[in-house]
Amino acid sequence: MVGVDFGTLSGRAVVVRVADGAEVGSAVHEYAHGVLEEALPGGVRLGPDWALQSPEDWRDVLRVAVPKALVAAGVPASSVIGVSTDFTACTILPTTADGVPLCEAYPDRPHAWPKLWKHHAAQPHADRINALAAERGEPWLARYGGKISSEWEFAKGLQLLEEDPEIYGLADRWIEAADWIVWELTGVESRGVGVAGYKGIYQDGRYPSADYLAELNPAFAGFAGKLARETAELGALAGRLTARAAEWTRLPEGIAVAVGNVDAHVTAAAADAVRPGQLVAIMGTSTCHVMVSDQLAEVPGMCGVVRDGIVPGLWGYEAGQSGVGDIFGWFVRNGVPASYTQQAADRGMDIHEYLSMLAERQRVGAHGLVALDWHSGNRSVLVDHDLSGLIVGQTLATRPEDVYRALIEATAFGTRVIVETFEQSGVPVTEFVAAGGLLKNRFLMQVYSDVLNRPLSVIGSDQGPALGSAIHAAVAAGAYPDLTAAAAAMGGRMQRAYVPDPERAAAYDRLYAEYRLLHDHFAESGLMHRLRAIRNEASE
Incomplete structure (x- = not known):
């Protein structure tokens, strides 16, 4: 299996043995553009709290890191039966109906570029979303601890509409990078239930209502039409590797590609921590705290609780710290x-x-x-x-x-x-x-x-997200019946590594x-x- 982890500054590919999760080869590719916080590549200045990325950097991870990881592993590409990816979230971009990023046609328009998770310039828009939802008693608000974040899809989407309505109108899709990269690999658009639920306010099979969105801004009423109408279960088969993606990655055309997922969420599988009560803290530039439970509760200030959002059949909770x-x-x-x-x-x-x-x-x-x-x-x-x-x-x-x-x-x-x-x-x-x-x-x-x-x-691995993605790929390829079985075989952790x-x-x-x-x-x-x-x- 190959797992590909798209981080904030780089992407990593890991080649993993299906039988036991052993990592036999890996490679890292640093993004050429890194994080765009002050200006676009062409020189256009950005405002306070902006953070953008380049989709070409993400494609380069497929072109560079995946082939290098195969060479490092010393295994023939023909032995790989599946690939899966994970991404920072909410990292989101506007595209055409065919998935072409708008920044490729409008490179001097800041809102045409992907907004990284730590783009916080939409805080005023999040404040309005929260205030109106509380005033109207929107039932979904409690699933997010009473507030949605400026990092999430709707806040960034409202900012896009109100600051660059032309680009908003040209955006047929408003899509998480976690789902977009799978589209690049398979040629088929899909939306994972995790990113849709945590970052896109998708609860109980629906998004916030059009009349609620119209109260925020009449032109925002149809925003959900830019999102997915259906979501796919985590660990499911999203599609097959296309000829173009096979040429990029040097992987066999037609192998299984798993549904897109969030870097922190897949790490739970890598640690074999997919049972109720096991909280996994993924500690890096920021920290994301994820945990599954068999019960639904309202937890103040959480990033969200989503049914099937981390492990199918359980409620998945997410919290976090934006800076660590x-x-x-x-x-x-x-x-x-x-x-x-x-x-x-x-x-x-x-x-x-x-x-x-x-x-x-x-x-x-x-x-x-x-x-x-x-x-x-x-x-x-x-x-x-x-x-x-x-x-x-x-x-x-x-x-x-x-x-x-x-x-x-x-x-x-x-x-x-x-x-x-x-x-x-x-x-x-x-x-x-x-x-x-x-x-x-x-x-x-x-x-x-x-x-x-x-x-x-x-966790037993220093490459948790990439290993977690590989575990999801193993399920998508049919090597294991479900995520829990795959995590038990391929993941692991050292208990009581530190005691107070x-x-x-x-x-x-x-x-x-x-x-x-x-x-x-x-x-x-x-x-x-x-x-x-x-x-x-x-x-x-």
Whole structure:
């Protein structure tokens, strides 16, 4: 099997053995355009909080990473029986009825380009969507914890309509990249139930009503017509690899292609964490928390709960933090003196390793700081991307390692808020499973265990999304009867990889109480919103 994981800055292909999930070859391709945050390739400037991508970068992953992974695996292409992909979500683009991205015809129009998941410029539109839904008592709103995010399909679609109505009119399809890339592979349009449910407000077989959408904007009434009318089960066969896609990937024409899916969601299968109560945190630039349950509950501030959204037959819950690794990266780029970088180099360490080593030497609370992890806004449980980061307690004696540790702790506190919200809503978390790139930082993982005061399990693969996609491909190709069986055979995790220290856990309870005071105050004060408005006005 081949699994292809499309991330924020790169795409990865992994060749996986069907019998046991062994990863026999892999390759990574960095996107040439990366994330377009300041300007389009032609020079057109973008506004605050924009984040776009290029679909040609995604095609290049198929052309470059997949063939390289086959070579690395040393297996004949003819032995591959299926391929599956996963994507960041909500990463969404306008296309023609044939699936051609509009940015290829209108390269100087920002709204013609795919909007990456962390495009947050649609927050005012999300606010209107939420306010009207609450006023009308729309039944779907509770499935999203009372608010939908500015990252999701409808908020970005309303922004498209109101800021570039011409491109909106030309967009026959408004489609998740997770589904679009499958269209590129198969030549057949399909929509996975996961992305439709979590990002497209598709609940109980329907989208929000036309009369509700018309109240937002009369021209928005027909928006659902740009989305899918039918959705496909996860792990199902979306189609067969076309001759064109076979030429790109060097895979056999006609092999099975699975329904598109979300990077975080497929990781649950890679960790064999597809049973009720197992929460999987995929920790990277951001963190996504996913969990399945046999019961439906209203959980405040969740990204969504969708029937069959992660594992067929169960309710799938999603929550998340918009900034985690991105926050640490921002601080290292902007807040660390050159002398620290040199000291790290002298020890043969990168700067993150060096700061973690220094921070680990401290007792809990010794830095005198507490931070809010909202540098990219808050996805859960406040669902507000106009919020911003905060560090309290700095003095002239504060050092870079103090701030670095406080930021790590803040992201752990944010995760604790999410876990507690699940449990207070009647959805117990019986096992916390960590996955993603941040697992390599053992100090960070121990902080999370201490803050949560519970053992952490760790995924057995360092390529969880790609492996998870391969597991879905195995189901689509008929190698396993269902996702649970495939995950048991091909996925895995190490249980109790980290256990909390009672003394540190007790000390973190005190700091967490202070975090909650800040969290609750600044969620309601309006200060951060006013500052952002002033910034946006000054940027015009």
